[in-house]
Amino acid sequence: MPQIETEIPASHMPPSTKTAILVIGGAEDKVHGREILHTFWLRAGGSDAAIAIIPSASREPLLIGDRYQQIFEEMGAKFTKVLDIRDREQGEDPYFQEYIEQCTGVFLTGGDQLRLCGLLADTPLMERIRGRVQQGEITLAGTSAGAAIMGHHMIAGGSSGECPNRALVDMAIGLGFIPEIIVDQHFHNRNRMARLLSAISNHPERLGIGIDEDTCALFEKDGWLRVIGRGTVTIVDAREMSYTNQTEVGATEPISLHNLRVHILSHGDNYHLHLQKPVPKQ
Template sequence: MAISTHYPVMVIGGAEDKVNGSSILTAFFQSAGGSLASIGIIPCASQEPSVVGDRYYQIFTKMGAREVQILDIRQPKECDEENWLNVLSGCTGIFMTGGDQLRLCDLMGGSEFIESVKTRVRLGNLVLAGTSAGAAIVGEKMIAGGSSGESPNQLLVDLTEGLGIFPELLVDQHFHNRNRMARLMSAIAAHPDKLGIGIDEDTCAAFDGDGTFEVLGKGTITIIDPGGLTHTNYPIVKELSPLSLHNLTVHVLSQGDRYNYQRRIVLVS
């Protein structure tokens, strides 16, 4: 796949292809500057950050990035240390790996580091990508865990605070691969002011910086839009009782489809 567009933020559903063309990772590499890219890898969501970090180090080095560094941050206080902030200031791209999104948020939340990331992304001089756990954290509200295979209910999903890169979104990952439709619906019932986005494995919401994103990869992205919601029993039912959600709008998008998440409309090419 030829990549000709610059994507300021790339939110990946996990298990992205790393060996057979690596189209999503290539899109990130090129967006971050290609052969001029200085890429920082943040593997702290993983229980094996050295192993995971090295895998992406090898990938981006082989692609030809000018510089690749692993930001092996292990404690929250490190996110405010000058050495890591200096490393960040020299990066053109930051890649957050998979693992445990709670661990990632506990380390990064409220830090100078993540505030600098958000500021630079907003100014257009840093490209940010996250996969799996690194995707879950982008909303103001975050799915920390939960179950699948049941009807939507309050106990199906664990919710907490995310890092707020896109405050209006509520993201789930490994979506159809792990049967998480009911989980995302349950999350949206709890926060009907948010827009639900479920991203399949080896699939990416590639944001253009103008309120829209494009679908890259082999799977689909499911949009759950509660903007027209006329009724939910969420506030009054018991935690294990099935939820009612009337007049949700659902879109299923695939490779090349585009969506305006600010206006909440599918863009027809």
């Protein structure tokens, strides 16, 4: 097992063009091909990667942090460290900040997205991660709860088995790494189309992104996302919506949404966030 240090030589940083943001729908393969986690490891620098695992969404942070640490070490990451943040004061810990300053990949585990935001939002640590991600210096990945927090608006909870209505989804503010999207995860697995539609009805200027389990929307810095993994990524684009009654109806009444554009993308398909354009696998 490689020794964990906070000092990482600058030469180990991957070229900034290789960084990306991986938004994972949960339950990614941790045993067999591990395609998604392997892609994260590669894009974080491969054998030169210095990875920070933040398990703070989970109520079993030691267990889950250790699991991912073992995986990335087995793949050959140079440095791995679990940042076991359990209170907001740790977001100011200089030791953690120093590691973030020099790492090449940050992985946010699953758990509860409200817990993750509550512990990390607006801390110096999170602001530094955000800055380095925006500069293209860090590859960021989040799975399940760690995916939910990617947008400015975040789905905090909700249910299924109903037509779109305001009470079907609980919204909160996310960590905003990709502010223009609203993410839903475990998407078709947990039948979440109606809850994503309910969320989008209130924020039609945002792009709804539903990600299935063991599936990843990999966001490149140039605005393209690419699908990897076993399921689909569903894009709900309401930017040309011609009508909704969302503001007029009661919380449990059905919501109308006219003229949505929907794309179901599978492995290898691409979509451009701003061109609003899907491109099939070549």
